[in-house]
Amino acid sequence: MSYTGPDFDPHEPRRPRRVPLAVALAALVAGGLLGWLLYEVTGDSGAVGRPDAAGAVSGTAPGSASRPPSSSTAPSATASPSASHGAGGGDGKPGGVSGGSGGTGPLAGRVVLVDPGHNQGNFRHTGEIGRPVDIGTNRKECDTTGTSTDAGYTEARFTLDLAHRLRALLEAQGATVRMTRDGDSPAWGPCVDERARIGNDAHADAAISLHADGAAAGDRGFHVILPGTVHAGGADTRGIVGPSRELGERVAGSFVRVTGDAPSNYLGGGTGLVTRTDLGGLNLSTVPKVFIECGNMRDSKDAAQLTSGAWRQKAAQGISEGIVSFLRGS
Template structure:
């Protein structure tokens, strides 16, 4: 998701269950979570500097500071006009779905909703995705096309691939998993309000929206976006702010360990956590939900990771482990 408006600027032409790891991700304080876990595992390339490209506004009483969207964000931006290209490092094969739960798996009875950011068909439906929808605090575009790497690997393709991998891992743990959209169904969107509604209707125990950023070159790393405290219009996030923060902290800690990525060096002050109140997918959710920006598609080093199938599997594992930790308490 790039920072241009709340959703993205147009592109340019082990399953690990180590108890100590899960415990660490759950206990590290939110403000230091990204760095402490990152240092604990020995680090990797890409340092996370405090401060960043955007200056965060004042923090809400329930959570950390909210950052001003750089050039695009999970709910809106200028539509993309270029058609998606094939993914470098993508084997082109969907991840096989896991067998049905038997009732004895650790997540049996739990429901997880995965929201693959954007849709590869959005660029063909600019009128539809530019339609404004109510997000509680105002009106925003229904959806956006998302960003892309400089070589043309679309964010929408990345998010769907990671979502398929994540679904398989969670189903293997016994969870019931629903995607807000899959491949060409629907052919565009759905709108950000509908994405939230899908999780609400499913009574999800946890929901996550998968994204990748489109920020400036040199801006590196991941960040997890938490819902701010919103009570306006049809939005009331107050009941989900605390559990969503818990979910986000656990995902961030496990993402560091699984992928070797550092927290973003341009938002979140090095914590890997950002709070926002301008995203319809979060504002309208009534279930614990976060967004994750897995890296910056416009930075060549991050792009090399995002276009690697092996790395995307690690990303799915880190996200899965965070969700499992949250759902198991």
């Protein structure tokens, strides 16, 4: 939702003043010198973005992408030049959005792919996202618009905010984080096959795709989707099924512990784990990867949590701890 600023009364018309030219020039020079001195003393510090209760971020530090604050300062992210559809992106193919280069910490040298599901721009590019792509077992649409709460809070907005929070936590542990999209880049998508390819090309040690479900009211809870065994067309998940299950189990366990939420009451038989072979983002991955459906946007109780910035921070913490545990083997 966009907010309109307050209305302001129109300015009173200025009355002309007669100031001698010499006095005006002297004031101009003095003001310029004062401004220069202030700049030299203070520098260009910029504004730090802070999330509101709904997770919207206002203000950005120079040269960084908007992201919510964390307990630790994380490197800023920059988008690669090819990461925008139809906006000077060369051949028009989406590229990965780079995260911080990682630092010191237990995950130094490890790469994590964070994939915020869907894209706000998909609503304006239905033709592009409806284009079929090969997912190994068959062909499916490039992407979808995703779901939303009854009040209109979209899944794409939710997943991007959660991704920013997760990225900050992982970078604080020293990981290098790659994202499939960030902010308005790319303008739509990427397609599901490209989302998998970004993680593969990054040689990610772990990859996670963030989502929220659109099930019937009364269906509650989260579930983690694991890749099933697929060996067809361009898909071969045989090498990642085992490690992906371990990743999923650790993420599910830490998600319950940190958020206090129960696993899905409508999928997974109470385990919070579901195996699927019809998702291109999993079928085409060559690195350990899972999806997480963090709750049901169509249930009022789940929706109240998904739209809470405080809850999203806990969700990011739970996911982060699962990934850290998987990568450290502890």
